[in-house]
Amino acid sequence: MRLFECGSLVPGCDWHTRANDDAEVVRRAVEHMRAVHGEAIIRESMVDHIKERIVDEKAADAA
Numbered sequence: 001m002r003l004f005e006c007g008s009l010v011p012g013c014d015w016h017t018r019a020n021d022d023a024e025v026v027r028r029a030v031e032h033m034r035a036v037h038g039e040a041i042i043r044e045s046m047v048d049h050i051k052e053r054i055v056d057e058k059a060a061d062a063a
Contacts, residue, residue, distance in 0.1 A: 001057040004029050008053045010037060018057055025054050 004025045006013040015036065017028040029050045033039040039046070 002054050003057040004050060004054050006032060009049055013037075022051065022054050026050055 001018045001020060002022055002025050003018045004016060006015040006029070013036075015032055017025055017032070019025045019028065026047060030042050030047065033042060033046065
């Protein structure tokens, strides 16, 4: 499973999501950014920052 924790991008946010593939994680994260953080426009750089912070859940558990 792949894991994204919003707090790694937006300090103080406890939201996280996990899915089998990065594309689904990114889709959910973009939806979260729009709904919760008020991001009306999601730029390519924002998607890149999300992708940079997606980790393998097993690796995150080991840390």
